[in-house]
Amino acid sequence: MMHIERLCLIGVGLIGGSWARALRDAGAVGEIIGCGRTEASLQRAVELGVIDRYECDPAQAVLGADMVVLGVPLGGMRGVLAAIRETLAPHAIITDVGSAKGSVVADAEAVFGRVPPRFVPGHPIAGTEKSGVEASFKELFRHRRVILTPVADTDPDAVATVRALWEVAGAEVVAMDVEHHDEVLAATSHLPHVLAYGLVDTLAHWDDNREIFQYAAGGFRDFTRIASSDPRMWRDICLANREALLTAMKRYITDLNSLLESVEQADGERLEAVFDNAKQARDHFISLLEQ
Amino acid sequence: MMHIERLCLIGVGLIGGSWARALRDAGAVGEIIGCGRTEASLQRAVELGVIDRYECDPAQAVLGADMVVLGVPLGGMRGVLAAIRETLAPHAIITDVGSAKGSVVADAEAVFGRVPPRFVPGHPIAGTEKSGVEASFKELFRHRRVILTPVADTDPDAVATVRALWEVAGAEVVAMDVEHHDEVLAATSHLPHVLAYGLVDTLAHWDDNREIFQYAAGGFRDFTRIASSDPRMWRDICLANREALLTAMKRYITDLNSLLESVEQADGERLEAVFDNAKQARDHFISLLEQ
Ligand SMILES: NC(=O)c1ccc[n+]([C@@H]2O[C@H](COP(=O)([O-])OP(=O)(O)OC[C@H]3O[C@@H](n4cnc5c(N)ncnc54)[C@H](OP(=O)(O)O)[C@@H]3O)[C@@H](O)[C@H]2O)c1
Ligand SMILES: NC(=O)c1ccc[n+]([C@@H]2O[C@H](COP(=O)([O-])OP(=O)(O)OC[C@H]3O[C@@H](n4cnc5c(N)ncnc54)[C@H](OP(=O)(O)O)[C@@H]3O)[C@@H](O)[C@H]2O)c1
Known part of the structure; x- marks a missing residue:
C-alpha cells in the first residue's frame, strides 16, 4: 500500500480533515502536520487526532513534507501556494481539494510560472453543508468520486500517488480535463x-x-x-x-x-x-x- | 373524541390513504368506503386495511356517508364533486386535501352554485415524493401542519370536525384565507x-x-x-x-x-x-x- 512519511495539510477543515482521518485510519501516513489561520481549531484538530502537530506558518509547515494537501477555500489557494513556494521540498507532491479546478491551475501558474509537474489538481465529489474540522469524518469519501485534473506535463507518478491515497479513503478516482x-x-x-x-x-x-x-x-x-x-x-x-x-x-x-x-x-x-x-x-x- | 360513523374516501392514494390509516388507528371512524378509478388499487387498499370496502362509482360511494374526503389530484376535483352532488347526504361534511385551494373553491362553486356550508377546503403540509396507497403510512401527518381555508359562510361545526380529525392524525391545524x-x-x-x-x-x-x-x-x-x-x-x-x-x-x-x-x-x-x-x-x- 501507498505510504507517505510526512503529510502536510494546509486547511484542516471538513474536507482536508476527513481525508486525513481516512489516511491515518488506513495507516497510509506517518505524520500529519496541520496548518491554518486559527490556532484554536488546529489545537482542536490535534485533540481529535486528525493531525499530529501544527505550524501556523505555511512555509514552516511544509518543511520536510513528502506530500502537501491544500484544503483551504478557493480564495486562499494562491496565497498559500506563494507562501510555500520557497520551502517546499523538490520531491514533494502537492494536491488540492478545491471545488473548481481552472482557478487553482491559474493560481499555480501565477505563483510558479507553470503548473509544477508534481502538482495534481483534485476535487472530491463529497461534502456536507457543515464545515470545520469538527464536522470531518473518515467515511466521507467512501463510494464517492474524486476527479483529478492533471495537465499536459503533470508527472504520472504524482497522479498515481494521489489516486492511491484517495482510493485508500474509499473513493473512486476519475481523471478529466480541467475545463470539462x-x-x-x-x-x-x-x-x-x-x-x-x-x-x-x-x-x-x-x-x-x-x-x-x-x-x-x-x-x-x-x-x-x-x-x-x-x-x-x-x-x-x-x-x-x-x-x-x-x-x-x-x-x-x-x-x-x-x-x-x-x-x-x-x-x-x-x-x-x-x-x-x-x-x-x-x-x-x-x-x-x-x- | 370525534367519531365518524361512515367515512367515504374518494382517491385512496398517499395522502387520503395515510389519513385513513391514522383515523382508523385512533378508532375515530366506524367504516371507511374507498372510491377510485382503478379497481386493482382499491383491492390493494382493502388488503392493506386502509379501507373496508369500495365502490367504483362516486355517486354510490357517498351514499350514507357522514363525511366525504376528496383525496384525488386537483384536476379530478370538479368531476368528483359533480358526480356526488345528487347522492350526498345533506348532513355530510366534505373536505379535500388538494395542494391548491382557490381552484377547489372554484370547482365547488361551479358544481354547487356556491361553496356548500359543510364543505371545508383543506391542505395537509406533508407528503413524500412517492404516490399511491402502497406509499401511505399513518404517521405522515404527525407534527405536520394542516391548513384549512373555510370561506365566509362555512359552517363552524364542520370546520371543528375536520380540525379534530386532523388532530387525531397528529397534525397541528391552522386556518387561513384561500388567497393567502x-x-x-x-x-x-x-x-x-x-x-x-x-x-x-x-x-x-x-x-x-x-x-x-x-x-x-x-x-x-x-x-x-x-x-x-x-x-x-x-x-x-x-x-x-x-x-x-x-x-x-x-x-x-x-x-x-x-x-x-x-x-x-x-x-x-x-x-x-x-x-x-x-x-x-x-x-x-x-x-x-x-x-
Ligand atoms: N464542503 C464541501 O462540500 C466541499 C466539497 C468538495 C470540495 N470542497 C473544497 O474543499 C476546500 C475546503 O472546504 P471545506 O468544506 O473543508 O471548508 P472548511 O471546513 O471551512 O475548511 C477550510 C479550512 O481552511 C482553513 N483556512 C481558510 N483559509 C485559509 C488560509 N488562507 N490559509 C490557511 N488555512 C485556511 C480554515 O481554518 P481557519 O479559518 O482557522 O484558517 C479551515 O480549517 C474548499 O476549497 C472547497 O471548495 C468542499
Ligand atoms: N403528495 C403530496 O406530497 C401531497 C401533499 C399534500 C397534498 N396533496 C394533494 O393530495 C391529493 C392526492 O395526492 P396523492 O399524493 O395522495 O396522490 P396519489 O397517491 O396519486 O393518490 C391519488 C388517488 O386518487 C385516485 N384518483 C385519481 N383521479 C381520480 C378520479 N378522477 N376519481 C377518483 N379517484 C381518482 C388515484 O387512483 P386511481 O388512479 O386508481 O383512480 C389515487 O389513488 C392531490 O390533490 C394533491 O394535490 C399531495
Whole structure:
C-alpha cells in the first residue's frame, strides 16, 4: 500500500480533515502536520487526532513534507501556494481539494510560472453543508468520486500517488480535463447551490417576519439543505468558476422562462412532459448512485 | 373524541390513504368506503386495511356517508364533486386535501352554485415524493401542519370536525384565507418543485448520454428529490395555482437575474451577503421545524 512519511495539510477543515482521518485510519501516513489561520481549531484538530502537530506558518509547515494537501477555500489557494513556494521540498507532491479546478491551475501558474509537474489538481465529489474540522469524518469519501485534473506535463507518478491515497479513503478516482470538470460541476453543483441560496433569499424577503417558512414542508427542507452551506466558501466557488457558472445560469434561466411561458399559457401537456422527463432522469441518476 | 360513523374516501392514494390509516388507528371512524378509478388499487387498499370496502362509482360511494374526503389530484376535483352532488347526504361534511385551494373553491362553486356550508377546503403540509396507497403510512401527518381555508359562510361545526380529525392524525391545524394559502404555498412548495423539475430537465438535455449525473453529489440528490414526484399531480397543481405560481416564478427569475449580474461582475461581497442571508433564514426555519 501507498505510504507517505510526512503529510502536510494546509486547511484542516471538513474536507482536508476527513481525508486525513481516512489516511491515518488506513495507516497510509506517518505524520500529519496541520496548518491554518486559527490556532484554536488546529489545537482542536490535534485533540481529535486528525493531525499530529501544527505550524501556523505555511512555509514552516511544509518543511520536510513528502506530500502537501491544500484544503483551504478557493480564495486562499494562491496565497498559500506563494507562501510555500520557497520551502517546499523538490520531491514533494502537492494536491488540492478545491471545488473548481481552472482557478487553482491559474493560481499555480501565477505563483510558479507553470503548473509544477508534481502538482495534481483534485476535487472530491463529497461534502456536507457543515464545515470545520469538527464536522470531518473518515467515511466521507467512501463510494464517492474524486476527479483529478492533471495537465499536459503533470508527472504520472504524482497522479498515481494521489489516486492511491484517495482510493485508500474509499473513493473512486476519475481523471478529466480541467475545463470539462468546471463545466460539469458548474451544472451539477455550483448552479444548484446558487438556485437554493437564491430561493431562500427570495422567500426571506417575501415577508419580513418570515412567517412563510412555517408552511414549508419536508420537501422544502431537503431542497434547501445546500443553502445552509458556508457562504464564504460558496462565494469563492462562484468567483473561481465564474465563466462556467454564468453559462449554466443562463441556460437555466432560459429554460425557466420557457417553463414560465408554459404556466402562463396553461400548457398542461408541456408541463407534464418536462416534469416527466425530469423524473425519469432523476430516477435514472439515483439508480446510478445506488449501483 | 370525534367519531365518524361512515367515512367515504374518494382517491385512496398517499395522502387520503395515510389519513385513513391514522383515523382508523385512533378508532375515530366506524367504516371507511374507498372510491377510485382503478379497481386493482382499491383491492390493494382493502388488503392493506386502509379501507373496508369500495365502490367504483362516486355517486354510490357517498351514499350514507357522514363525511366525504376528496383525496384525488386537483384536476379530478370538479368531476368528483359533480358526480356526488345528487347522492350526498345533506348532513355530510366534505373536505379535500388538494395542494391548491382557490381552484377547489372554484370547482365547488361551479358544481354547487356556491361553496356548500359543510364543505371545508383543506391542505395537509406533508407528503413524500412517492404516490399511491402502497406509499401511505399513518404517521405522515404527525407534527405536520394542516391548513384549512373555510370561506365566509362555512359552517363552524364542520370546520371543528375536520380540525379534530386532523388532530387525531397528529397534525397541528391552522386556518387561513384561500388567497393567502395559495400565495404562501406557491412560494414554499410549488415554486421549489418547478425549479427542481426544471433543473433536472435542463441537465438531462445538457448531454445526451446523461454522463453529467455521474458527477452529482449528495447535495444534488437532496436538492432534486422533489423532482421525483408525480408529474401529473404537479401539472395539476401548476395549472390549479397558476396565478400565484406565476407571481412567485417571476419574482424568483428577477432575483436570479440579479444574482447572475453579481456573478458577471464578480461581486463577491453581494454574493456572500445573499448566501449569508439565505443560510441564516434557512437555519432559522430549521430551528422552527425542530421546535
Ligand atoms: N464542503 C464541501 O462540500 C466541499 C466539497 C468538495 C470540495 N470542497 C473544497 O474543499 C476546500 C475546503 O472546504 P471545506 O468544506 O473543508 O471548508 P472548511 O471546513 O471551512 O475548511 C477550510 C479550512 O481552511 C482553513 N483556512 C481558510 N483559509 C485559509 C488560509 N488562507 N490559509 C490557511 N488555512 C485556511 C480554515 O481554518 P481557519 O479559518 O482557522 O484558517 C479551515 O480549517 C474548499 O476549497 C472547497 O471548495 C468542499
Ligand atoms: N403528495 C403530496 O406530497 C401531497 C401533499 C399534500 C397534498 N396533496 C394533494 O393530495 C391529493 C392526492 O395526492 P396523492 O399524493 O395522495 O396522490 P396519489 O397517491 O396519486 O393518490 C391519488 C388517488 O386518487 C385516485 N384518483 C385519481 N383521479 C381520480 C378520479 N378522477 N376519481 C377518483 N379517484 C381518482 C388515484 O387512483 P386511481 O388512479 O386508481 O383512480 C389515487 O389513488 C392531490 O390533490 C394533491 O394535490 C399531495
